[in-house]
Amino acid sequence: MSNLSVGNQHHGIRLAQQRRRQDSGQLRNRQWLAGIYGVIAGPVAYGPEPGRGSLPTDIVNDRGGGTTQRQWGLARSMWASRRASSCWISTCGPRNAGWVYRFGGALLAFQIEMLDILLNRKQASVLESRVPRAESPKQRLTSLQTTGDEQQWPTNTQLSCLRTRPRLWRSRGLPWRTPSCMREKPRQTRPSFTSSTRRLSAGSMRRSAISHSRPSCRTRRALTSSCARQFPHSGGVAQTILHVGGRSLLHRCIHRGRLAALEFHEPLTGLKATIAFFNLVPGTTLALKTADGTTAVFDAVARTLRHSAR
Amino acid sequence: MNLALFAGDRKVADVPPVELERRRSFSLFAGGSLAVPIVVWNRD
Numbered sequence: 001m002s003n004l005s006v007g008n009q010h011h012g013i014r015l016a017q018q019r020r021r022q023d024s025g026q027l028r029n030r031q032w033l034a035g036i037y038g039v040i041a042g043p044v045a046y047g048p049e050p051g052r053g054s055l056p057t058d059i060v061n062d063r064g065g066g067t068t069q070r071q072w073g074l075a076r077s078m079w080a081s082r083r084a085s086s087c088w089i090s091t092c093g094p095r096n097a098g099w100v101y102r103f104g105g106a107l108l109a110f111q112i113e114m115l116d117i118l119l120n121r122k123q124a125s126v127l128e129s130r131v132p133r134a135e136s137p138k139q140r141l142t143s144l145q146t147t148g149d150e151q152q153w154p155t156n157t158q159l160s161c162l163r164t165r166p167r168l169w170r171s172r173g174l175p176w177r178t179p180s181c182m183r184e185k186p187r188q189t190r191p192s193f194t195s196s197t198r199r200l201s202a203g204s205m206r207r208s209a210i211s212h213s214r215p216s217c218r219t220r221r222a223l224t225s226s227c228a229r230q231f232p233h234s235g236g237v238a239q240t241i242l243h244v245g246g247r248s249l250l251h252r253c254i255h256r257g258r259l260a261a262l263e264f265h266e267p268l269t270g271l272k273a274t275i276a277f278f279n280l281v282p283g284t285t286l287a288l289k290t291a292d293g294t295t296a297v298f299d300a301v302a303r304t305l306r307h308s309a310r
Numbered sequence: 311m312n313l314a315l316f317a318g319d320r321k322v323a324d325v326p327p328v329e330l331e332r333r334r335s336f337s338l339f340a341g342g343s344l345a346v347p348i349v350v351w352n353r354d
Contacts, residue, residue: 273330280341284317288338291312291324 277301315340315349323347 279286279301288298313325322344328336328351335353342348 273332274335275330276335276337278337278339280339281343281347284344286322286340287316288313288325289316291314293314293316293319293321297313 315347317344323349325349326351328353 275297277286277288277298285300285302287296287300289296312327315322315325323340325338326349330336331353337352339350339352340347341350
């Protein structure tokens, strides 16, 4: 079962107009881990929602509603065929309360992969921190970390392999394990989206072009999502870092409605600090230099997000 | 060490000072627009 702790802070999710909004107050019971991609709290499932077309990306608070169990049942039945046009995540908590997370359109490969990780591990805690407003009034940071021994940083050798071999990076992921809530139902095969994930990810894996040396982050997948427009961050970057089983992922919302996910790893040497620079300004090539402009740290860094201009 | 962002020769924004530490990763995110740049450090 998940061991979650969620700070009583806004976590960056707003809902569609007709839905009740999820806010930090609804996280106060520390049962829900909310993120762009999903939730781990209690029995979790995700899958396509049948009978509906493209859904707006929204998050539905189904607490107290009567649909959770029904949807939960659908999740179980639809587990193996999740290539539908709309997907959702459902959680069940005490007294059958739950959240339903809906995603407009099919989940992208990265989203599926992220969910896969989350569902497999089911061990995560949310540690939130903020940059003091006095220092950065528009910035809000959120970090998620696994608890106890769950956090396993990859070694440098592994990182080297992972950098050059995305497939290996993925194959290093956690073995498929059916969530506990699904175990009573025999699993026949690994869900079909897996192959799709691999195929798409292999093609979409892009190196970060932000560092001339060894970047500490790599762009895994740039996502666009309508829900991002509803994020409360009027400026700056909202981001969440998730450390799961040696994979350190970051997903980020940029103020104009873009989502991005990157892979993080530890600095490659204990003797140095690693600096990564992400240029998220559309249509601009930026350089990071000393203030007098004489020495470039990063020269001519193009925008890194493929979908950032919309 | 004071850093700044440049677009070509034009200085776009000053980068908030950060105290670098060994064994740490620091990510600098530059967002917003050229007119209103948003520069944020993230310490991993």
